[in-house]
Amino acid sequence: MVLETPNNYSVVVESRPSAIGEVCRQILSKLQGNSFSEDDIFAVHLALEEAFVNAVTHGNKMDPGKEVQIDYSVASDKIEIYITDQGEGFDPQQVPDPRVGENLYKPNGRGLLLINSYMDVVKFNERGNRVYLVRYKKKPELKTDTINGMNRGANNK
């Protein structure tokens, strides 16, 4: 289901990891249409994939009866994305830093770090089942949004 106003889009997709494919293609195409850089497109692509997989696996816990809602808007200067799952939510502060100690050798737990590193704004709702992501074409002077001490990485700034 897709609901559209001129620059705002809302899509509800099945809760399975590969279901993001078509929505992702549409979003990246709109970024290209708005002259976002290759770095921006790579960053949004990665964050979108990671956030969607988190919603499906950790949020909806792979329940095929659940869905994920993606709301987004693409403007000339930024893209905003909301991803909402139907799970119980989580506390992002409780997510271990995958870069330290034994976590470095664990095969999972890096999705949130990458989302934080590649997006300019990452905010969760209080319940923790909806994430708000923003990537600006021109980077803000100062990034103040951090989760669990994970500042945005040094990439493509």
Added chain:
Amino acid sequence: MTAIKPKISVEYTGNATIVTFTDQKILEEKDIQALQESIMSVIESAGSGLNLILDFCNVRFLSSAVLGLLIRISKRVYQREGQLRLCNINPKIYEIFKITRLTKIFDIYKDLESATADLSEVS
């Protein structure tokens, strides 16, 4: 060179086994599972002391699930007293390795030539 489940190609040289990822994007869970089966099969079929090189020359995009796959592969290689090296990693993907600090635990080389340069012959 033999193709395995079209996701990788495998080349056996005197001192190394070179696995090249053939896809540009590695994202889908089923693809990552297929890669794991293919690469683990290469590791299991080799003797101990395998020098395994993973060549990323074709890869332009990957997700964190692939990083998990690489960690599982490295554990298996080191259990079998082998060596694992990565090479030809695109700058955007190398940034992912830097952000996650996996540059600390993987031996990453600029290209295939440098990755194979000082490997000893496999007995």
